[in-house]
Amino acid sequence: MAISKTYLAKSIFLSPFYAALTVVFAVGYYLLFIYLMGLSGNILFVKLPWYLIYALVVTSAVLLTIAVYSIKNSIMPYVGASTGAWSAVSASVGSLFASCGCTAPLLAPLLYDIGLNTIAVSSFMSAVSSYQSYIFAALILLNLFFIYYSISSASRKCVINRGKVLVPIKTK
Amino acid sequence: MSERENELKEVKKLEAVSSSNKILTYAAIVIGVAALVSSLVSIAYVLNFSSRISALNYTTHAPATTTVASVSGYNINSPLITPPLSLAADPIISQQQPFGSRLTNINAPLNSTELAIINNASDSYFETAGEMYLSSKLNNSVGASATKVPMFVVNGKPSVIYLGSITCIFCGENRWAMALALSRFGNFTELFKGYSSFGDGDLPTLYWAPAHYNQSSIDLGNFYNSKYINFITLEDTDPITGGFNLQPLNIIQQEINSTGNLAYMDAIKFILQLNTFQGTPYTIWGAYNVGGADAVDFGNSTPINGQSLPLTYMTHEQVLSQLAHPNDQFAWTEYAAADLYVAMICGSINNTAPVCSLPAIKQIEVSNGY
Numbered sequence: 001m002a003i004s005k006t007y008l009a010k011s012i013f014l015s016p017f018y019a020a021l022t023v024v025f026a027v028g029y030y031l032l033f034i035y036l037m038g039l040s041g042n043i044l045f046v047k048l049p050w051y052l053i054y055a056l057v058v059t060s061a062v063l064l065t066i067a068v069y070s071i072k073n074s075i076m077p078y079v080g081a082s083t084g085a086w087s088a089v090s091a092s093v094g095s096l097f098a099s100c101g102c103t104a105p106l107l108a109p110l111l112y113d114i115g116l117n118t119i120a121v122s123s124f125m126s127a128v129s130s131y132q133s134y135i136f137a138a139l140i141l142l143n144l145f146f147i148y149y150s151i152s153s154a155s156r157k158c159v160i161n162r163g164k165v166l167v168p169i170k171t172k
Numbered sequence: 173m174s175e176r177e178n179e180l181k182e183v184k185k186l187e188a189v190s191s192s193n194k195i196l197t198y199a200a201i202v203i204g205v206a207a208l209v210s211s212l213v214s215i216a217y218v219l220n221f222s223s224r225i226s227a228l229n230y231t232t233h234a235p236a237t238t239t240v241a242s243v244s245g246y247n248i249n250s251p252l253i254t255p256p257l258s259l260a261a262d263p264i265i266s267q268q269q270p271f272g273s274r275l276t277n278i279n280a281p282l283n284s285t286e287l288a289i290i291n292n293a294s295d296s297y298f299e300t301a302g303e304m305y306l307s308s309k310l311n312n313s314v315g316a317s318a319t320k321v322p323m324f325v326v327n328g329k330p331s332v333i334y335l336g337s338i339t340c341i342f343c344g345e346n347r348w349a350m351a352l353a354l355s356r357f358g359n360f361t362e363l364f365k366g367y368s369s370f371g372d373g374d375l376p377t378l379y380w381a382p383a384h385y386n387q388s389s390i391d392l393g394n395f396y397n398s399k400y401i402n403f404i405t406l407e408d409t410d411p412i413t414g415g416f417n418l419q420p421l422n423i424i425q426q427e428i429n430s431t432g433n434l435a436y437m438d439a440i441k442f443i444l445q446l447n448t449f450q451g452t453p454y455t456i457w458g459a460y461n462v463g464g465a466d467a468v469d470f471g472n473s474t475p476i477n478g479q480s481l482p483l484t485y486m487t488h489e490q491v492l493s494q495l496a497h498p499n500d501q502f503a504w505t506e507y508a509a510a511d512l513y514v515a516m517i518c519g520s521i522n523n524t525a526p527v528c529s530l531p532a533i534k535q536i537e538v539s540n541g542y
Contacts, residue, residue, distance in 0.1 A: 047371065047415060102340035102372065102416045103451030103464035105316070118449045123420045125451060130417065 005148075008155040012069050013062075021068060025061035029091040033057065036095040039106060047129075048098055052136045056094045059143035063087040066150045075154045083146045090139045097135050100128045243445045245322030250434035252326070252402060253393030255381035257281070257362065262385050271485045272374050275412065277365045279382045286488075289496045290351045290378075291359040293507075295530060297498050298356070298514065301507030302532025306539065312505040315512055316466035318540070319448050323459050323520065326402045326435045330520050332513075333439050333456040335449075337408040338385060339416045342465035343453040344368030344377035345483065348491065349467060349509035350455070351378055356514050356527035358398025365488045371415025373481055375470070376488045380405045385412040388419060390427045392436055400525050401458065401517060404439045408452075418452060457513050458520020460542060466512070469505040515542050 012018045033053060064087040070080030100107050104125050111121045128135065258264075258279070265275045282290075304310050324331045332354065336343035344367065351363060366379035380394035380403075391407040408424060410417040425440045443449065443456075450464035471482025483491075483502070494503040511533060518528035519542030527533060536542070 101342075101451070102337065102418070103342050103453075105450050105464050108450035108464070112447055118444045118447050119420060119422045121447075122418060122449055123422075126418045126420065129415075 003155050003158050005151045005155045008158060009151050012066065018065050018069060022061050022065040025064045026057050029057045029060050030054075032091060033095040033098060036092075036106060037099040039099070047101065048132055048136060052133060052140070053094075053098060055140050056090065056136060056143070059140055059147065060087045060091040060094075063090075063143050063147050063150070066147060066154070070150060070154055075157045079150060079153055083150050086146055087143070090143055094136060094139050097128055097132060100125055100132070102129070104128075243322055243442070245324065246438050246442060247323075247325040248434055248438060249327055250438075252404065252435055253431065253433050254395070255391065255393040257382065259382045259384060261387070262383060272480070273370050273413075274374060275367060275385070277488065278367060278385060278412070279379070280365045282363045282365065282378075282492075286492050287360060287363060289492050290363065291355050293352055293355060293495065295356075295527060297507050298352075298511055298527065299530050299532045301498070301504045302511040302530065302536055304504055305508040305511060306532060306535055310505050310508055311501045312467070312469040314467040314469065314505055314509045315540075316462055316464065318457075318460040318462050318516060318542070319446075320459060321446055321448070321456060321461040324404075324439060324442050324456065326404075329398075329400065329402050330458040330517075331402040331404050331435075331439070331456070332458070332517065333404045333406075333443070334380075334453060335406045335408075335440075335443060335455075336453040337410070337416065337418050338366060338379065338383045338391075338412060339369035339372055339408075339410050339414065340418070340452045341368045341372040341375060341416070342451070342467075344373065344375040345469055346453045346455075346465060346467060346509070347378045347380075348495070349469075349506045350453075350513060352495070352507060352510035353513035353517070354396060354398070354401075354403060356510075357400045357517060357525050358396060358403075360394075360396050362395035367412060369410070369412050369415055369417075373470075373484050375481070375483050376486055376491055380407060383407065383412075384409040387411065388417075390419070390424050392428065392431065392433070400521050402435070404435060406436070406440060421449070455513075457516035460516040460520065467505065467509040469502060469509065472500045472502045511536055512540070515540065518542070 013022065064084050067080040067084030067087060069075075071077045071084070096107050096110075107128070108121050108125065111124055116124065262279060264280045265278050266280075267276065268274075269276050301310075305314065324333060334350065336347075351360065354360070362381075364379040364382055366377050366383055366385075368375045368377060379391075380396075381391050383391055387409065388411075389409045391409055392405065394403055394405045396403040406424065406428065408418050410419070421440070421444060425444065428436050428440050431437070443454065446461065448454075448461055448463045453462075453465060455462045470484075471486070494500060495506060498504055498507060514527055515533050515536040518525065518533055519537050521528075523529070523534075523537075
């Protein structure tokens with residue numbers, strides 16, 4: 001019988017291995033943020049509320065843990081791979097945007113290299129600076145959606161037997 | 173029914189339910205793959221696979237220069253713009269206001285004593301700071317990679333071009349060093365007290381001209397004279413009580429074109445042609461272009477994440493006092509940042525100005541390839 005989403009989430013995150021993995025991923029993503037913002041010089045005056053950065057780090061780490069769980073247990077591994085990749089990109093895009101202020105030595109060359117010109121680059125930077133919080137909120141919401149979707153999909157594929165979550169037998 | 177059949181039935185039921193999720197699943201795969209690719213590309217660039225990244229250098233020495241070869245230089249004759257000495261809609265504010273949200277003395281001209289600190293700074297300060305820079309004795313960071321660009325020559329002199337914003341924190345910090353550097357090649361008859369925006373540190377700084385601090389505009393021109401170089405200043409303005417903002421450069425270009433001043437019209441055209449803009453302050457020093465901020469010097473101590481900056485709690489008088497008698501990291505770093513600009517100009521004018529003979533300047537020219 002399929003298990004509830006809550007039960008599956010609990011069984012993942014109360015497991016010492018996956019709990020530790022989440023912490024490791026969160027620390028990794030946080031260090032990525034610090035490193036990139038340090039490179040751009042903007043770490044001293046991040047205009048974003050720090051709770052938004054923490055929220056993005058935590059949701060990305062949780063998503064990556066669920067992805068690892070899915071892949072390791074062969075529960076819709078393609079979804080696991082996709083959401084895991086999304087987790088990485090949300091953290092790296094977030095850190096690039098967080099490091100963008102009146103100067104953006106990391107983001108600007110990327111934009112030139114994809115073919116934008118000075119006007120487009122300056123407009124993009126202005127927009128990012130103006131809407132940084134909203135961009136972060138959108139990334140966090142997308143992460144939450146993928147967390148819900150991954151757990152929801154995985155829970156339908158799992159059965160419980162004697163208190164243990166089991167992956168169902170494949171029929172095809 | 174056997175247990176095995178029950179199990180299979182249950183699984184089939186589950187799969188029927190999940191089939192409705194297939195579209196979402198495929199969407200997730202597409203997003204995931206796109207995400208992975210873009211993530212890898214971003215990380216590759218960030219790890220300096222792109223030679224155009226010029227992140228600030230925290231070890232004090234600027235990386236080697238790169239070259240923009242595809243753009244032609246300019247050699248024109250044109251008067252420069254002399255701005256008004258005051259703005260009715262943006263008056264001097266004399267009342268004392270609290271740090272972090274203060275506009276005390278904004279748009280007030282520096283008095284003669286204050287102006288002399290900038291114009292008459294001792295060469296020995298530049299030399300000492302240059303030596304500190306070269307021997308990595310500065311705690312604060314200074315220096316970014318410069319790009320070799322064609323010269324923008326007006327009336328027979330190469331130009332220093334500045335594109336910044338009064339709202340920008342890096343511009344606020346950099347103007348001190350810029351003013352010191354420019355003072356080695358000429359002098360300012362006027363400079364004005366200003367601040368970065370409330371949302372960007374509220375740092376005490378210098379304005380090249382009275383600023384439209386209550387509105388979106390572009391302030392052009394300054395009160396600088398030199399026999400070696402021109403100084404062309406494009407200062408974007410937005411309400412100072414907000415955060416950092418920069419009008420789109422095509423809007424700035426339209427505003428500049430409406431002045432009809434050839435030097436300024438060509439200066440913004442030149443900036444747009446170079447495609448090296450990485451943020452403000454954007455500066456061109458003769459044959460060298462710094463695409464964005466190139467120093468992190470916001471006080472004697474380096475605050476950690478999220479802490480407020482020491483410079484926020486300093487007055488103009490305190491900053492000027494430190495520059496008049498440099499004895500701390502903040503002031504030495506400002507002079508060191510000025511040294512880099514001086515070296516770039518010296519490298520562009522064949523070292524014809526007296527300051528170019530300072531040993532530290534010569535060494536910086538060699539070590540940084542100017």
